[in-house]
Amino acid sequence: MTNIQNLPRQQLNIKDALRQVPLFVKLPETELQWLCDRGQEVWREAGEVHRQEGDPADHVFILLEGEIRITQQVGNQQLVLATYDTQTLFGELPVLMGQDTYWASGIAIKRSRIFELPKDAFWRLLSTCSCVTASILSTMAQRMQTVQTIAQQREKLAALGTLAAGLAHEMNNPAAAVRRSAKHLHELWQDIPCFTLKLKQQMTNEQLGFLIDMQCEAVQRAQNISTLDPLTQSDREDEIAEWLTTHHVENSWQLAPILVGTGLDSTWLESIAQKIPTDALSGAIAWLAASLTGVGAIEEIDRCADRISQLVQAIKDYSYMDRAPLQDVDVHQGLESTVTILSHKLKGGVTVIRNYDRNLPRIVGYGGALNQVWTNLIDNAIDAMQGQGKIWLRTWQEHDHIVVEIADNGSGIPANIQPRIFEPFFTTKGVGQGTGLGLDVTYRIIVGKHHGDINFTSKPGDTCFRVRLPIAAS
Incomplete structure (x- = not known):
């Protein structure tokens, strides 16, 4: 028989510590014990990294003591996404979203006591304990909205920085x-x-x-x-x-x-x-x-x-300065303004070929948001060609919609990741090179703000994004 007095103090207190977490207050005793048996307890000193961005997303965590800061590397900066206090669940978003890796890092601000639960055990907990499931999903929704808001603002600032650099280069x-x-x-x-x-x-x-x-x-x-x-x-x-x-x-x-x-x-x-x-x-x-x-x-x-x-006129047209958010939009003007702003990236050997329907009507929409769409798609096309190749810009009308195609003869999107490219935080770029929100933002602007549609086809040497937008506002 094990002598309880010889057990480490932390092991003696783990069940009581988990019981104090609001998420597990209503958890039956047997389930709580099962939870204790499946997880493990770790300590992190102040300044120590708990999980690094890009590590396998194989656990979720309960912070029993201390403080953890969640950060994401964007370029040369560390973007702070959240700070968690004692008795908080964290690290669940990548697991629930089916991500293979963590898209952010966790760093201990104070000496922290963390309970790590393998993701298989976490999924089993969700499937058997409705009281825990409801709380976790509610928390997830709030966190997702907060994280996306922060990251989207950062995406806009990054885009603004790119535009400013391009404008300075061109001027x-x-x-x-x-x-x-x-x-x-x-x-x-x-x-x-x-x-x-x-x-x-x-x-x-x-x-x-x-x-x-x-x-x-x-x-x-x-x-x-x-x-x-x-x-x-x-x-x-x-x-x-x-x-x-x-x-x-x-x-x-x-x-x-x-x-x-x-x-x-x-x-x-x-x-x-x-x-x-x-x-x-x-x-x-x-x-x-x-x-x-x-x-x-x-x-x-x-x-x-x-x-x-x-x-100056191009940047004014691009940003839709001094205009109401909803206006009559000339998509050709938006495409040309975007090409002008990104022209410093085209000089290495990228040719832009236009095939516009000049009789295309104006549409009612959000001009600045649509220009962000054109920027994301054209910039991605330039990156895919590594500075050498062709981009085709095509427009035409289909009934009560207009269609904008942006195609390139770059390397293409690998077939195994094509179903995921519109997922938030999914990116094929290295750590610190992107937030994984460019195409998510694009999808939200087209589908959410304009009630349109976006789809694509891709193979090596032929990638084409097709955007459909209603002519009249919904």
Whole structure:
């Protein structure tokens, strides 16, 4: 016979400790003893990890003493999902949802006493004890809603961060070009007056008028010039540089690219040389080149300002700023705004092919939410292709619905996980690379908010998501 006095103190108290847990207050004595026999007691010191995100989801836990914090790794941050106090059940969500692994970590905040119950015993408890089942399912529903709310907010913030990074990347190039052109104009502003004053001393009014006319003609040529291939560009620069050197024009190798870039050739320059005094030719060509450079800089500033304006309009369209939540939505505008925002991810070799029904009617919906759908689907397609491939955007009308297809020729979705991709917290990405809520959010926006439908087909080289949305609001 076992001497009770020789048993560890924790083993003597485990049944009494479980009895104090509200979940087991009404549990029959035999069932409580069965529970004690199936589980085991562990202790975790403050700061110690109890279960790590990604560990097999093979137990549920009852916190008998102490405090446990539940966290999820998202990127470089630890997202706090919940903090549990004494006499609390935790870790049940992955088990009840059929997850193979825990999608969050548990860390002891204080020295904690934990009762671990294998999931098989937990399922048996649910099937035999209705008082426990009702309490657990009620708790699960509340926790699921809380966790999803937190994680969805984090998903939105992560998406906002991606958009902000993309917008900053896209704006950086035109902004840098504007700064560069402004600096160049500042330098030209100091040089051109000097050229002009010197030419007035060397040339007659008639010759100056001729040079101004030639400048206007050169500007007109520059506006209509087509882009040359590198070999032709190099050959023409050599030809112009040789002509300039022959006519004793200073800095010929610096001026040649400018003149060729505006569509000028040696024949055109020769027409100037015949009307301009020899001692003024070098200054006249330099003045022309500076003028053409200034015009080019102004045009570049105009193009860059227009690009920045387009980006600002795209983000405004994307976010549906200053508009009511429910509005008439042009899905083509939403798709194009999304492509613009994600364009920094497309430059590595991703081609977007549009096949739009331009007669498609507007729909009544939530524009900002739908743009989040397009972002999730297009971003996933880009990831699936690893930066190289094609994305097809197609739209058409089916009776009182519109259909939006987003397809790609990436690696595809493995057949064994296809039935689970819309499950909350399910993700094929590594720990810290995703919350597993992108497609869950997409499903909720399409089905829950818009009473539409979303489905997909996938095999290697051909994945297609098809979204159906009612034209009129439900």
